[in-house]
Amino acid sequence: MNRTTLRIIGCLAVAMMSTQARADDEDAALVEKVAVRNRLYSVAGRWELGANVGISLLPRLTEHYNLNLAVGINVADWLAFELRGGYAISRHTSLADDVASKFFANTSISKIKDLADLWQMAHNAVLGVRFQPIYGKLNLTAEVPVHFQLYVWVGGGAGLFKRESLVICGNHSGSDCGDNYFVQGLSAGDIGGAIKPVVSLALGFRFFIANHHAIKLEARDWSYLDSYYEGIDRATLVGSDEAAIQRAGGQLSPNAGITNLVQFDLGYSFIF
Amino acid sequence: MRFVMLLAALFWATTTVAAPVFTDAPTKVAQAASSNSNDDDEDEPVKSPAPTGTTTTAPAKTPAKTEDKKPAAAATPAAATEAKPADGEDQMRLVSGAPLFNPNVAVHIVEKKDHPDVGRLEAVLYAVTAQINGKFTQHFGTQGGLVWHLNENFGLQVTGGGNWYNEESSLNSELAEKVAATAQAATALLLTWGVMGGVEVTPIYGKFALFESTLAHFSIVVSGGAGVGGSRLMLKAANATQDATYGDMGLRFLTGIGLGFRLQVSDHFALRFEVRDTVYTARADRVNGCNFDDLAALQKQADQSQPLRAVADAGKLSGSCNWEKFDGVDTAGVKRSSDLTRAKNLVKDLSSDVINNVSFFLGASFLF
Numbered sequence: 001m002n003r004t005t006l007r008i009i010g011c012l013a014v015a016m017m018s019t020q021a022r023a024d025d026e027d028a029a030l031v032e033k034v035a036v037r038n039r040l041y042s043v044a045g046r047w048e049l050g051a052n053v054g055i056s057l058l059p060r061l062t063e064h065y066n067l068n069l070a071v072g073i074n075v076a077d078w079l080a081f082e083l084r085g086g087y088a089i090s091r092h093t094s095l096a097d098d099v100a101s102k103f104f105a106n107t108s109i110s111k112i113k114d115l116a117d118l119w120q121m122a123h124n125a126v127l128g129v130r131f132q133p134i135y136g137k138l139n140l141t142a143e144v145p146v147h148f149q150l151y152v153w154v155g156g157g158a159g160l161f162k163r164e165s166l167v168i169c170g171n172h173s174g175s176d177c178g179d180n181y182f183v184q185g186l187s188a189g190d191i192g193g194a195i196k197p198v199v200s201l202a203l204g205f206r207f208f209i210a211n212h213h214a215i216k217l218e219a220r221d222w223s224y225l226d227s228y229y230e231g232i233d234r235a236t237l238v239g240s241d242e243a244a245i246q247r248a249g250g251q252l253s254p255n256a257g258i259t260n261l262v263q264f265d266l267g268y269s270f271i272f
Numbered sequence: 273m274r275f276v277m278l279l280a281a282l283f284w285a286t287t288t289v290a291a292p293v294f295t296d297a298p299t300k301v302a303q304a305a306s307s308n309s310n311d312d313d314e315d316e317p318v319k320s321p322a323p324t325g326t327t328t329t330a331p332a333k334t335p336a337k338t339e340d341k342k343p344a345a346a347a348t349p350a351a352a353t354e355a356k357p358a359d360g361e362d363q364m365r366l367v368s369g370a371p372l373f374n375p376n377v378a379v380h381i382v383e384k385k386d387h388p389d390v391g392r393l394e395a396v397l398y399a400v401t402a403q404i405n406g407k408f409t410q411h412f413g414t415q416g417g418l419v420w421h422l423n424e425n426f427g428l429q430v431t432g433g434g435n436w437y438n439e440e441s442s443l444n445s446e447l448a449e450k451v452a453a454t455a456q457a458a459t460a461l462l463l464t465w466g467v468m469g470g471v472e473v474t475p476i477y478g479k480f481a482l483f484e485s486t487l488a489h490f491s492i493v494v495s496g497g498a499g500v501g502g503s504r505l506m507l508k509a510a511n512a513t514q515d516a517t518y519g520d521m522g523l524r525f526l527t528g529i530g531l532g533f534r535l536q537v538s539d540h541f542a543l544r545f546e547v548r549d550t551v552y553t554a555r556a557d558r559v560n561g562c563n564f565d566d567l568a569a570l571q572k573q574a575d576q577s578q579p580l581r582a583v584a585d586a587g588k589l590s591g592s593c594n595w596e597k598f599d600g601v602d603t604a605g606v607k608r609s610s611d612l613t614r615a616k617n618l619v620k621d622l623s624s625d626v627i628n629n630v631s632f633f634l635g636a637s638f639l640f
Contacts, residue, residue: 057404057405058404058405058406058407060407060443061443078483095407099447099451099453102451102453103451103452103453106451106452106453108452109451109452113449113450114450115446115447115450115451116446133482133483134480134481134482135480135481136478136479136480136481136488136490137478137479137480138476138477138478138479138490138492139476139477139478146478148480150480166451167450167451
């Protein structure tokens, strides 16, 4: 074996190693490419029907259990439009009841300012866009890969609301009031319509459990305008309707702001 | 002639390695297109036969897309010297043991971690921590931490930091203003700082794609630990002329659990999004270390416009009572002894609670 032979062998060895490395890199790139391209669950062009249950993440004075049905169309793998509607079971929290009873027992307060964030959502319907550009897989155990989408949901619509005051009561006795100022229905008066515009935002995961079935977990915010009366003379308040409140000097608060109802939603979707 | 044969043998060997048409691949692809695999890839109708080492001309039943007809290995010498495979052959080609050119193949790729953690130290800065269940309190803070990854799925963790904003919530203020009611002292306890040690487990690892291209790797992080923290309580709310005043409520034993994502940006950098529940017991039996008797004695002295030091010098206070906190005047010129009434009432109406401070942690980490 002379110098020429060694030179040829050396060149070929280098070429072989570089070719091997390049082939490995290309294989790895191909694996990644195929893994991204070939989604196991592609939803583009497919309709879906779903049901969701939402519970309040931070109930302060009100709590809601929102039951929704949803129909959506995935116009692409990364974009969908969805119509949601349903009914929220709502009520005052125990904290709210406690606040009310303590207020009625306390006669030292002469001017009544109603509390904020007491509107309770009942029926609701929103139309939104779901932006779902992230598709991924994770291993729950070594042998159970789970495919998911991460999405952001933005939309708006309307809700039917009701409101029961904690402190405005024209005919209370002791620490109880069986006749609180109560707003419900379509004719709500100056305090604002009981039908309010609603903006809803959500961030969530959709886990595919089969080609036609998915489970959704999301945090959803419902935003709507708040309104309440303040400056009511407690001594002259007789009755619990809006006219009585205004006769007692009640005025709508100029700083009512926006109520944010944040919920955790658990949902199921059937994808056609 | 010997040189030519040697050259031909080496060239053949090179091309064989460069174009692994039918090779039993290493575990780069953990679940290849095996006919009886238990993986979810089973759902896809892979038509390829098992590797036999011989070329087959059986076409796949699903035509390949145009972009799929360009094998990545085409640039290799071997591929360059061969005719471009037909569609069927192309789809049969095994790369790392799987027919990756077949558009029907979904590859289970999550088992291989591009950025292993074992043996590495991770420094984490949680730039913002924000309480998300603040009914009567609201906290915002900054924390730092170290994680020593003993293996891929388990590490030891130390986390600590302070809440640069710790105040009673707007609801508490509203209740005080409108209905003359506030939360119990123990329920409104504010956490000023905390240090915790514990473990971090990453049982779930995954990848996701943004649109159809960028791949990212993530872990789901579960953490738990215990530690100690400082607490305080608002004695007087701020008004137009005076800042809020607070009483020190002492050290608290903390426990915590957390759940979150760690998004691997590169080999050394990661982003963390976590939710942590810090649990601590609150018992409002002392303010600034002074119990009810201490506070009553101090208030009696203050009501008589006598120096508070006299009570301390007379040995009428418990050893832990930091009476200086009620002595003198604050920056607005208001006597600090005016907090004694509120402090005494808080301790008199003894309250206790177990507080869950659920916070969102947003941070970045560097892996050494």
